[in-house]
Amino acid sequence: MTNELPKAYDFKSTEPRIYAMWETGGYFQPWNDPNKPGFDPSVKPFVISIPPPNVTGELHLGHAMFVSVEDLMIRYHRMKGIPTLWVPGTDHAGIATQLMVERDLLKNEEVTREELGREEFLKRTWEWKRKYGSIITLQIRRLGASCDWTRERFTLDDGLSRAVREAFVRLYEKGLIYRGPRLINWSPGLKTAVSDLEVEYSEEDATLYYFKYMLKDSNEFIPVATIRPETILGDTAVAVHPEDERYKRYIGQTVIVPILGREIPVIADEYVSMEFGTGALKITPGHDPNDYAIAQHHGLPIISILDREAKVNENGGRYQGQDRFEARKNLWADMKAAGLVIKEEPYRTTIPRSQRGGEIVEPMISTQWFVKIEPLAKPAIEAVKDGRIKIVPERFEKVYFNWMENIKDWCISRQLWWGHRIPVWYCPDGHMTVAREDPSQCATCGSKDIYQDEDVLDTWFSSGLWPFSTLGWPEETPDYKYFYPTSYMETGYDILFFWVARMIMSGLEYTGQAPFHTVYLHGLVRDEHGHKMSKTKGNVIDPLIVMDEFGTDALRFTLLVGSTPGNDMNLSVKKVEANRNFANKLWNVGRFVINTINSLEETRKAGKGTQGDGYTGTQVHKETGREVKWTLADSWIWAKLQQLIRDVERQFQNFQYGQAGQQIYDFLWSDFADWYVEVAKIQLQNADLRLQTVETLARVLDICLRLLHPFTPFVTEEIWGHLRSALLQSPLSALAQDWSPALIIARFPEPREPEGWEEEKIADFALIQEIIRSIRNLRAEKNTPLSKKLAATMAGGAKSALLKDQLQVITALAGLEAAQVTLAETLDEKPQNAAVLVVGAVEIYIPLAGMVDETAERERLAKELAEAEAHIARLEKLLASDFAVKAPPAIVQKERDKLALYKETAEKIRAQLQ
């Protein structure tokens, strides 16, 4: 017998080879391609656009998660025969990339981007992109991603840039984009505006400063509290509640801004809470969103006191040029000296910080570009409400609605260089020209002296177009026409607002269609104790290292089986190791089956074996003309497999991928490997059973490989190849094979079996398993090694015929001595000095001359009897209750049968104990 396959699965050499085979073989491209002859537009495709990773990114577990899930979805649909497209690509990631390049320039050349100038800096960034941009896509390939790399896109590609301009201009023309001074979140570190979403709030210790707002020409004052004293410089009013008895009389009077001496009014506004702080509120419209709103109501002036770097500007008097925190300290000291300070107290509050840079974000008045979002949000809400888009898990629909219904205008301009430059030109007269193509003159006055807006667009503006811009939009390309709208949008719930919501809005706005019909949200990957992974905590698991150690399949299977939709998962290396073991188990089952097929081949070649040409994938008996009588084990594993296929298909429909994977795992390991393969070894000894056994082995393995392929593509493909060649079949890739259960069953037609045959076979085999287990159990209790063969007497009653057929299996798997096993329907004379095992209606006597002491054996039986009696009591009570009338008859019958069985068992044990 030849044994070419190594003992352990070698993923290291297998994975790159297999991936190259797939990619160069064109397996990732849709078979129904609108750009190729023979295209059939009536066949509906399945499409996913990849969530584009940052072009400078390094692979992390978030990538591993989405690739695993999406590749699973893609492979599943592809194997169903559906033309399947997974569009890959990368995102230019404005801030992230620019920061990275800036850091690099500073470190290596000691130049800042300002010193380099815009043009040169962009040149360097493109160089950087060309150099490092392929790393992430190579790493995604390592995960086994079956995307169509011939359709790879980058958000700054010409085509996608055109899409961005088209989108911008269209919105502008509809009046949905406007420019103007507004209070925005300013990141002093990055020196750019950021959107509300890019601000994170963290609870921190701060100080609440109490001070006096002196009334003009008076010794009276209004006490006011603030966390940011430097904003006093920008105060334009003090507000109190109109009903506040303490301050009512001051309303309409004038107070003096400390140090600066400006005069500002005391106003009344119900927004002010009488209970909080001093009950009086200083109004700084230039640097606080709430104050800004109040100022709008009251027509108050707005004063900006900070510049781009958050240093005090010319409005700050003597503090001009000081950093905001420095000014805070100095101003407070000066106020103290002036006797204006009341007290300071520690205070816990939420501080807004930049998501990228981490520094405190400053609300500031700044001229920016905005998208009027409400007209876009409305249809986006509708699309989910009326079911055109379904979100999985469903609870996120509520989160989505809540955000969408309270959405504020979106600040889309960024003061960065790396990105899509805003397609707006200005002339000296202040006219704006908004154009799809770079204009040469002002559209209003014809002036040739025009310059483009310096700002670029928020990265999410272009990613919002991703599902259609990658397919050619705004051109009506064949790809766009056929593959759009896409099918699933799969991503982490953390970017539901950032990305998913914006894709829905822009998809509906620009293409008039929902860009996908299903949003599937996965959870975040945390460490094994549920903590967020972070470099500072040192608990980061690097997927590349994990793959090096345990293989891609193990990582993928772990991520898929260990997670439920929308819920975070805790990952530990231990779990990956366990799944590496699973891949190895699969490998070895495969090895066993393949070696068996090959050995059969040899047997046949030697002219000693059965006739026919071996396994063909159809019924052997037809070709040999011989009636093949399947053994119980054959039927059992086949029945279990039918159930598995149905279950897994159902789980896939419900997005229960983890559950599906778990079930396949259990079937393969616990049913197929632990039981059927062991039985097969016995059946293979029997020349009459050999052919059907090999056939069953091959069939079950075949289907397992298909079911598992979307989860663990590499190892299944590798075994598949060996299996095909052992069966002398053409070497087709597993991923080109049918997954569909209907197709599987059609491929292996079963002789018609009566209704309920599956349950019957499973129940019968369960009895055999129980018998074997109970003997093994006894053996373990008595510390009897398997090498010591035991004698046994079995009385099977109605099950005698079944037992007789299975005697060989029981004998072998329970370690009995064949010559000393006797079987009877009933026993008139019970063997003496024997252990008694009662399994359902079957009694087993194992004479263990001297090995079992009488007392221990009686104790064991007494325990068993007590258990049986407990069950009898429970069941009798149950059956006497309303259960018998109200529960479905089938369930009641099951309980009745159980009761009868327990009674019988109890009887037998009692007899034995006498």
Add this chain to the structure above:
RNA sequence: GGGCGCUUAGCUCAGUUGGUUAGAGCGUCUCUCUUACACAGAGAAGGUCAGGGGUUCGAGUCCCUUAGCGCCCACCA
């Protein structure tokens, strides 16, 4: 303040139309190198499914409630 999720074996978690004796992996303990696999096989111990109440013949699963943990949104200076 509003919303959501979680609480099941020592650890990490499954358990989706409510229905056998609640499962898995890891860990622990006993045996076994049985010709696919020691990345293994056979067996064992370990849970009043967070607490309380309710609906039901029947609840880990549905409803109410309490507590703890976590997340998201909003942000009273």
